[in-house]
Amino acid sequence: xxxxxxxxxxxxxxxxxxxxxxxxxxxxxxxxxxxxxxxxxxxxxxxxxxxxxxxxxxxxxxxxxxxxxxxxxxxxxxxxxxxxxxxxxxxxxxxxxxxxxxxxxxxxxxxxxxxxxxxxxxxxxxxxxxxxxxxxxxxxxxxxxxxxxxxxxxxxxxxxxxxxxxxxxxxxxxxxxxxxxxxxxxxxxxxxxxxxxxxxxxxxxxxxxxxxxxxxxxxxxxxxxxxxxxxxxxxxxxxxxxxxxxxxxxxxxxxxxxxxxxxxxxxxxxxxxxxxxxxxxxxxxxxxxxxxxxxxxxxxxxxxxxxxxxxxxxxxxxxxxxxxxxxxxxxxxxxxxxxxxxxxxxxxxxxxxxxxxxxxxxxxxxxxxxxxxxxxxxxxxxxxxxxxxxxxxxxxxxxxxxxxxxxxxxxxxxxxxxxxxxxxxxxxxxxxxxxxxxxxxxxxxxxxxxxxxxxxxxxxxxxxxxxxxxxxxxxxxxxxxxxxxxxxxxxxxxxxxxxxxxxxxxxxxxxxxxxxxxxxxxxxxxxxxxxxxxxxxxxxxxxxxxxxxxxxxxxxxxxxxxxxxxxxxxxxxxxxxxxxxxxxxxxxxxxxxxxxxxxxxxxxxxxxxxxxxxxxxxxxxxxxxxxxxxxxxxxxxxxxxxxxxxxxxxxxxxxxxxxxxxxxxxxxxxxxxxxxxxxxxxxxxxxxxxxxxxxxxxxxxxxxxxxxxxxxxxxxxxxxxxxxxxxxxxxxxxxxxxxxxxxxxxxxxxxxxxxxxxxxxxxxxxxxxxxxxxxxxxxxxxxxxxxxxxxxxxxxxxxxxxxxxxxxxxxx
Amino acid sequence: xxxxxxxxxxxxxxxxxxxxxxxxxxxxxxxxxxxxxxxxxxxxxxxxxxxxxxxxxxxxxxxxxxxxxxxxxxxxxxxxxxxxxxxxxxxxxxxxxx
Numbered sequence: 080x081x082x083x084x085x086x087x088x089x090x091x092x093x094x095x096x097x098x099x100x101x102x103x104x105x106x107x108x109x110x111x112x113x114x115x116x117x118x119x120x121x122x123x124x125x126x127x128x129x130x131x132x133x134x135x136x137x138x139x140x141x142x143x144x145x146x147x148x149x150x151x152x153x154x155x156x157x158x159x160x161x162x163x164x165x166x167x168x169x170x171x172x173x174x175x176x177x178x179x180x181x182x183x184x185x186x187x188x189x190x191x192x193x194x195x196x197x198x199x200x201x202x203x204x205x206x207x208x209x210x211x212x213x214x215x216x217x218x219x220x221x222x223x224x225x226x227x228x229x230x231x232x233x234x235x236x237x238x239x240x241x242x243x244x245x246x247x248x249x250x251x252x253x254x255x256x257x258x259x260x261x262x263x264x265x266x267x268x269x270x271x272x273x274x275x276x277x278x279x280x281x282x283x284x285x286x287x288x289x290x291x292x293x294x295x296x297x298x299x300x301x302x303x304x305x306x307x308x309x310x311x312x313x314x315x316x317x318x319x320x321x322x323x324x325x326x327x328x329x330x331x332x333x334x335x336x337x338x339x340x341x342x343x344x345x346x347x348x349x350x351x352x353x354x355x356x357x358x359x360x361x362x363x364x365x366x367x368x369x370x371x372x373x374x375x376x377x378x379x380x381x382x383x384x385x386x387x388x389x390x391x392x393x394x395x396x397x398x399x400x401x402x403x404x405x406x407x408x409x410x411x412x413x414x415x416x417x418x419x420x421x422x423x424x425x426x427x428x429x430x431x432x433x434x435x436x437x438x439x440x441x442x443x444x445x446x447x448x449x450x451x452x453x454x455x456x457x458x459x460x461x462x463x464x465x466x467x468x469x470x471x472x473x474x475x476x477x478x479x480x481x482x483x484x485x486x487x488x489x490x491x492x493x494x495x496x497x498x499x500x501x502x503x504x505x506x507x508x509x510x511x512x513x514x515x516x517x518x519x520x521x522x523x524x525x526x527x528x529x530x531x532x533x534x535x536x537x538x539x540x541x542x543x544x545x546x547x548x549x550x551x552x553x554x555x556x557x558x559x560x561x562x563x564x565x566x567x568x569x570x571x572x573x574x575x576x577x578x579x580x581x582x583x584x585x586x587x588x589x590x591x592x593x594x595x596x597x598x599x600x601x602x603x604x605x606x607x608x609x610x611x612x613x614x615x616x617x618x619x620x621x622x623x624x625x626x627x628x629x630x631x632x633x634x635x636x637x638x639x640x641x642x643x644x645x646x647x648x649x650x651x652x653x654x655x656x657x658x659x660x661x662x663x664x665x666x667x668x669x670x671x672x673x674x675x676x677x678x679x680x681x682x683x684x685x686x687x688x689x690x691x692x693x694x695x696x697x698x699x700x701x702x703x704x705x706x707x708x709x710x711x712x713x714x715x716x717x718x719x720x721x722x723x724x725x726x727x728x729x730x731x732x733x734x735x736x737x738x739x740x741x742x743x744x745x746x747x748x749x750x751x752x753x754x755x756x757x758x759x760x761x762x763x764x765x766x767x768x769x770x771x772x773x774x775x776x777x778x779x780x781x782x783x784x785x786x787x788x789x790x791x792x793x794x795x796x797x798x799x800x801x802x803x804x805x806x807x808x809x810x811x812x813x814x815x816x817x818x819x820x821x822x823x824x825x826x827x828x829x830x831x832x833x834x835x836x837x838x839x840x841x842x843x844x845x846x847x848x849x850x851x852x853x854x855x856x857x858x859x860x861x862x863x864x865x866x867x868x869x870x871x872x873x874x875x876x877x878x879x880x881x882x883x884x885x886x887x888x889x890x891x
Numbered sequence: 892x893x894x895x896x897x898x899x900x901x902x903x904x905x906x907x908x909x910x911x912x913x914x915x916x917x918x919x920x921x922x923x924x925x926x927x928x929x930x931x932x933x934x935x936x937x938x939x940x941x942x943x944x945x946x947x948x949x950x951x952x953x954x955x956x957x958x959x960x961x962x963x964x965x966x967x968x969x970x971x972x973x974x975x976x977x978x979x980x981x982x983x984x985x986x987x988x989x
Contacts, residue, residue, distance in 0.1 A: 475979075478892060481899045
C-alpha cells in the first residue's frame with residue numbers, strides 16, 4: 080500500500096483484477112463478456128492452476144523469518160521507540176477523544192454510534208481506497224507488516240502463490256471468479272452507490288437502530304477484493320471482504336452491538352488487537368479501559384459471523400435469490416445463474432453510470448452554476464430572438480430581413496417557435512421523456528421570456544439625483560455611454576425646415592429622393608398595417624367593428640400620406656424645364672420599383688391618375704426621352720437600356736393590369752391625351768412609348784370584340800385612331816430599332832399587329848405598303864440565321880401579318 | 892441586427908470569406924452569431940499554395956472581427972427586401988437615438 084493510495088505496482092505486476100489506482104475506475108462491463116465465457120467452466124480448479132512452487136520452498140531456514148520480517152506471534156513486539164510521530168499524535172489524540180466524548184454527552188450531536196472492533200488491520204484494508212492517512216491518526220500505529228510485503232513485490236493479489244496456504248487445505252473449494260466476488264460485494268453493498276456523504280448519512284441512521292447493519296454502502300468502483308482473502312475470512316466468519324471502508328474522515332460504522340462500550344473512539348478499538356505496549360495511555364476519564372476489552376477480543380470474529388450467515392431463502396424482488404456467498408452461486412441452476420449474472424451486469428452498469436456522474440458532484444458552487452445559467456440565458460436570448468416570438472412586431476423590428484425572407488422563400492426556420500402558453504399535460508403523460516424534455520425547454524423559455532420582459536420593463540434611469548446633492552450621477556454602460564452634452568432636440572414639427580424645403584424646387588435631386596424615401600416608409604407602414612389586419616368583423620360584434628373601423632381609418636390616412644408623397648397631384652406646369660415631381664420620381668430605379676407596391680395599396684381612381692400622369696408626360700419620361708435613337712448608334716446606352724428593362728418589368732405590368740379593366744371611355748381619353756399632349760412620332764420610336772400605345776389599342780380591340788363599346792364611343796375611338804394612324808404613317812419605318820440585325824423588334828411587330836387589327840382595310844393597305852420593305856428584309860434575313868432564331872423572327876413578323884389576314888408563308 | 896439577420900438567411904450557402912490577413916476561404920456557411928462569427932464547413936482555401944498549413948483543415952470557426960469581406964451568392968439575396976430591411980434598421984436607429 081502506498082502512502083497516497085496510488086498504484087505502486089509496476090504494470091507487469093498488475094493482474095487486472097487487483098485494486099485500481101485512486102483515480103481509476105473499474106470497468107464492470109468487461110466482466111459481462113467474461114461472465115458468459117465462464118459460464119461453462121466457471122470453476123477454476125486450484126489444482127489445475129497451481130504450479131507447485133510452494134512445495135519447492137526450503138522450509139528448514141524459517142527460523143530467522145521472524146527476525147527479518149518481525150511478524151512473530153501476537154505478543155511479539157518491536158517496540159515503539161522510533162515512533163516519534165505517534166508520540167506527538169497522542170497529545171492531539173487525547174484532544175480528539177475529548178471532543179468525541181463531548182459530542183456524545185451532547186444529545187444533539189450524539190450520533191457517533193457504538194463501534195465494534197473494526198477489522199482495521201484486516202488484509203483487505205490494504206486494498207481499499209483510502210487516503211493512506213488513516214493509520215497515521217492512530218498513535219499506536221506501526222506500519223502494517225503485511226502491507227510491506229507488497230514492497231517486496233509479492234503481490235497480495237496474485238492468487239496462486241499467496242493463496243496457496245489457505246486454499247490448498249481446501250482444495251476442493253472452488254476459486255471465486257472476479258465477477259462472483261463483485262456480485263457478492265454488490266449484494267452486500269446494496270446498490271446505493273451514492274457519494275460518500277450520503278453513505279455516511281445512511282450509516283448514521285442505521286446505527287441508531289439495534290439491528291446490526293452490514294449492508295454498508297459500497298461506493299462503486301471500489302476495488303474488488305482478491306479471492307484468497309475472501310476465502311480466508313469467510314472461513315473465519317469474519318467480515319465480508321467486500322465490506323468497504325468508508326471514505327477517509329468518515330467513522331467506520333459497522334454497526335451492531337459490539338462488545339465495545341459506546342463512545343470509544345475508533346482508533347482505540349483498532350488498537351485493541353495490538354500488544355499492550357502499543358496501547359495508548361488511557362486518559363483518566365476513559366470510559367472503557369483497554370484492559371477490559373482484551374478478554375473480549377476473541378469474541379469479536381463471531382459477532383459478524385451471525386450476521387454474515389447467508390439466508391438461502393432470501394430472494395430479491397424478481398425471484399432471483401440474493402447472493403451473498405459464492406457458495407450460493409454455485410448451487411444455483413444454470414438458468415438462475417445466467418439470470419443472476421445478467422441482473423448483476425445490469426446493476427453494475429447502472430452503478431458505474433451513477434458513479435461516473437457522481438464524480439462531478441459538488442464541483443461547482445451555486446455561484447458557478449448561476450454564472451453558467453446566465454451565459455446560457457444570454458445565448459438563448461440572442462439565438463434567433465425566439466424569445467420574442469410571441470411579439471411579432473419586436474421580431475420584425477430586430478430581425479426583419481430573416482423573418483420575411485424565410486416567409487418568402489420558405490426557408491426552414493432554425494428554431495421552430497415554441498407553442499406558447501401552459502405546459503402540455505397531455506403530452507407529458509403520454510410520451511414520457513420526450514415531453515419532459517420539451518417541458519424543460521418550455522419552462523426555460525418562459526423563464527427567459529419573463530427575464531427579458533422584466534429587463535425591458537425596468538425603467539431606464541439614466542440619472543440619479545440624490546436629494547440634497549448638488550450634482551447628478553449618470554449611469555453608463557457600453558451601449559449607452561454617459562452623455563457628456565445634454566442638448567435638447569427641437570421637435571421636428573416646430574423646426575423651420577419644412578418651409579425652407581417648399582422654397583426649393585420639388586424636382587431637385589435631393590427632394591425627389593426624400594420623396595422617394597417618404598413613399599417607401601409609407602409603403603412599409605401600410606404593409607405592416609396589412610399584417611396586423613384584424614379579422615373581418617361579424618355581425619353585431621360592436622367591438623370588432625370598432626377595431627376594424629379604426630384600422631381602416633389608419634390605413635386610409637397612410638394611403639393619403641403615400642399619395643401626398645408621390646406628388647402625383649402637383650400641378651402640371653406646361654413648358655417647364657424641370658420635369659414633374661412624379662415623372663422625376665419615376666426616373667429613379669427605386670421609384671420604378673416602387674410602382675408595383677404602390678399599385679397594391681391604392682384604389683382605381685388613384686391608379687388612373689397615375690396612368691394619366693404617365694401618359695401625359697410620356698415624352699418627358701426618362702425611358703422615352705433618353706431612348707431616342709441617336710444617329711450612328713445602334714441602340715441606347717447601357718444605363719438607359721437597363722432603365723427601359725426595369726420600366727418594362729416593373730411599371731408596365733401595373734399599367735397593363737389597370738388598362739385591361741379600364742372602361743372604354745378612359746382608353747379613348749388616354750389615346751386623345753397621347754395625340755394631343757405628346758409628340759407621337761417621338762414616342763413611337765421608343766419601346767416604352769410603343770408599349771403604351773399597343774396597350775391602349777389592344778384594349779380597344781378587346782372592348783370592340785366583346786361588344787361592350789357603344790356606338791358613340793366607338794365613333795370617338797375611330798376618330799382618334801385615324802388621327803394616330805395618319806400621324807404615325809410617315810414615320811412607320813423609323814419605329815424599328817436600329818438595323819434589322821440589331822435584334823429584338825418583337826414589340827414593334829406587336830404594335831403593328833395591334834394597329835392592323837383596328838385599322839380599316841384601306842389603312843391596312845397603307846400599313847402593308849409602309850412596312851413591306853422591313854417585312855421582306857426580315858424574312859430573307861431570318862433565312863440566314865440558325866433555325867430557331869430564324870423561326871423566332873419569322874413568327875414575330877407573322878404576328879403582324881396574321882393581324883391583317885396574311886401570313887409569311889404567302890410571301891414564299 | 893441587420894447583418895446578423897441577413898447572414899442567417901445565407902446558412903447552408905457557399906460563401907467566400909476574405910480575412911483581414913488576405914486569406915480567402917470558400918465554404919458552406921453553417922452558422923453565424925450576433926458577433927458575426929462564422930462557422931464554415933467543407934472549406935477550400937483559395938491560393939492554397941500560400942497557406943499550406945490550412946491544407947488539412949476541413950471546417951473552421953472564424954471570429955467575426957477578422958473578416959474583411961464575405962462574398963455571397965447573388966441569387967440568394969433579395970435586394971428589394973434588403974433595402975426595406977435597411978430602411979427599417981435606419982428608422983430603428985433614428986428612433987433609438989431620439
